[in-house]
Amino acid sequence: MPNDDLGAVILKAVKQNRLEILNGDILVVAHKIVSKAEGRIVSLAGVKPSPKAIKMAKEHCKDARIMELILKESVQILRAKNGIVVSETKGGLVCANAGVDQSNVEGDAALLLPVDPDKSASRLLDAIKKKTGKEIAVVIMDTFGRPFREGQVNVAIGVAGMSPIRSYVGSRDMYGRKLRVSEIAVADEIASAAELVMGKSEGTPAAIMRGYRFEKMAKSSAKLLQRSRKQDLFR
Amino acid sequence: MPNDDLGAVILKAVKQNRLEILNGDILVVAHKIVSKAEGRIVSLAGVKPSPKAIKMAKEHCKDARIMELILKESVQILRAKNGIVVSETKGGLVCANAGVDQSNVEGDAALLLPVDPDKSASRLLDAIKKKTGKEIAVVIMDTFGRPFREGQVNVAIGVAGMSPIRSYVGSRDMYGRKLRVSEIAVADEIASAAELVMGKSEGTPAAIMRGYRFEKMAKSSAKLLQRSRKQDLFR
Numbered sequence: 001m002p003n004d005d006l007g008a009v010i011l012k013a014v015k016q017n018r019l020e021i022l023n024g025d026i027l028v029v030a031h032k033i034v035s036k037a038e039g040r041i042v043s044l045a046g047v048k049p050s051p052k053a054i055k056m057a058k059e060h061c062k063d064a065r066i067m068e069l070i071l072k073e074s075v076q077i078l079r080a081k082n083g084i085v086v087s088e089t090k091g092g093l094v095c096a097n098a099g100v101d102q103s104n105v106e107g108d109a110a111l112l113l114p115v116d117p118d119k120s121a122s123r124l125l126d127a128i129k130k131k132t133g134k135e136i137a138v139v140i141m142d143t144f145g146r147p148f149r150e151g152q153v154n155v156a157i158g159v160a161g162m163s164p165i166r167s168y169v170g171s172r173d174m175y176g177r178k179l180r181v182s183e184i185a186v187a188d189e190i191a192s193a194a195e196l197v198m199g200k201s202e203g204t205p206a207a208i209m210r211g212y213r214f215e216k217m218a219k220s221s222a223k224l225l226q227r228s229r230k231q232d233l234f235r
Numbered sequence: 236m237p238n239d240d241l242g243a244v245i246l247k248a249v250k251q252n253r254l255e256i257l258n259g260d261i262l263v264v265a266h267k268i269v270s271k272a273e274g275r276i277v278s279l280a281g282v283k284p285s286p287k288a289i290k291m292a293k294e295h296c297k298d299a300r301i302m303e304l305i306l307k308e309s310v311q312i313l314r315a316k317n318g319i320v321v322s323e324t325k326g327g328l329v330c331a332n333a334g335v336d337q338s339n340v341e342g343d344a345a346l347l348l349p350v351d352p353d354k355s356a357s358r359l360l361d362a363i364k365k366k367t368g369k370e371i372a373v374v375i376m377d378t379f380g381r382p383f384r385e386g387q388v389n390v391a392i393g394v395a396g397m398s399p400i401r402s403y404v405g406s407r408d409m410y411g412r413k414l415r416v417s418e419i420a421v422a423d424e425i426a427s428a429a430e431l432v433m434g435k436s437e438g439t440p441a442a443i444m445r446g447y448r449f450e451k452m453a454k455s456s457a458k459l460l461q462r463s464r465k466q467d468l469f470r
Contacts, residue, residue, distance in 0.1 A: 079468040094383035104408040147382050147469035148329035150462050151400045151420025165386045168435050173339040185386025193428035196447050203409050212431050227385050233314040234382035234469050
């Protein structure tokens with residue numbers, strides 16, 4: 001609920017499930033509970049769609065009020081076709097519907113992405129440390145589609161305490177050759193791994209990943225996973 | 236090595252590492268050892284680049300013989316820019332360099348993708364079943380870049396014994412609302428999770444994933460994860 005102390009709520013669930021948080025754990029959290037705790041719920045009754053939103057909603061079989069929220073959350077619409085709207089959000093993410101989401105939200109309302117998911121992750125990390133003394137990393141995730149491939153996968157939209165990328169730049173393979181694939185988006189892989197234990201309809205919005213030796217990073221950011229428009233071959 | 240019995244090699248490694256294969260396990264295998272066992276190694280000395288390959292290699296700072304292999308493995312070049320060539324392979328994958336790879340390959344040679352990674356996965360599944368009696372699933376993976384996001388992640392290019400997609404079509408969320416995100420590319424998430432325990436330079440080309448209740452599927456295919464050109468908003 002809005003204004004819930006998310007760290008306390010999660011630690012309570014950890015205890016109830018007879019789990020614990022250990023040093024080196026990665027706490028992976030669905031953005032949905034972060035957005036809810038941060039009050040990023042919008043009652044659709046109060047949304048007045050603009051003429052542009054009404055027009056686009058008709059073209060793409062969407063609720064005009066949802067379309068209005070998508071436009072407000074976006075800086076650029078990349079594609080709008082077959083009922084799918086892909087845009088770049090104010091936070092720099094490229095995803096469907098600017099992350100505006102009605103699933104697992106109560107009543108006639110929609111959920112927006114956290115304003116600053118890195119800051120949300122960082123706050124959660126600090127709260128867990130304060131309450132448990134444990135040094136962990138936090139990954140906040142959402143479920144994204146992607147070009148070329150069917151199905152969605154979970155990706156990291158907020159990161160604290162660890163580098164979201166494991167770089168092999170300068171390392172060599174078994175035969176001494178420089179590695180071609182040089183940077184792995186480990187935070188995205190962690191989000192994907194967590195999805196496998198969380199699912200979509202079981203009401204499990206957080207998971208603990210244990211045993212992965214992440215690279216510590218004090219001032220981390222999931223923005224390191226965002227390709228700039230200039231570098232992107234598909235924008 | 237070419238003509239190695241991959242199932243036997245993997246089971247030997249399983250034993251040497253004091254591991255075991257259990258019913259319901261997912262064996263995740265880097266495509267590299269599959270390609271090697273299937274003899275998909277090309278000595279570059281024997282590759283005669285075409286004029287087109289020579290021209291493109293110059294433009295994109297590549298070895299002309301590698302460029303020749305990329306063109307041969309591709310049905311369509313989607314982007315060629317900043318030294319990066321993204322194409323659709325004969326097998327329908329969209330990736331950099333048509334999967335032609337020199338890392339972890341000995342000598343002046345390059346490795347191609349398995350001709351039919353689903354068949355390779357299926358053969359491996361059958362071999363493991365024959366030797367151990369265990370019912371498992373097999374995922375063969377490669378490391379792909381993706382639009383919009385930095386860093387690469389592992390994805391499934393061959394699948395046997397399980398559905399690569401978990402569908403939520405028709406299911407409802409905590410509040411009874413139909414789920415917006417309806418199909419999760421679990422085989423890709425499994426590949427990404429496996430990457431985290433395998434890394435790129437440690438010489439660990441296979442992993443066992445245990446405890447994930449996959450949906451059994453007799454005639455599975457990683458092609459279910461390939462979006463058709465027509466459906467794709469970014470082709």
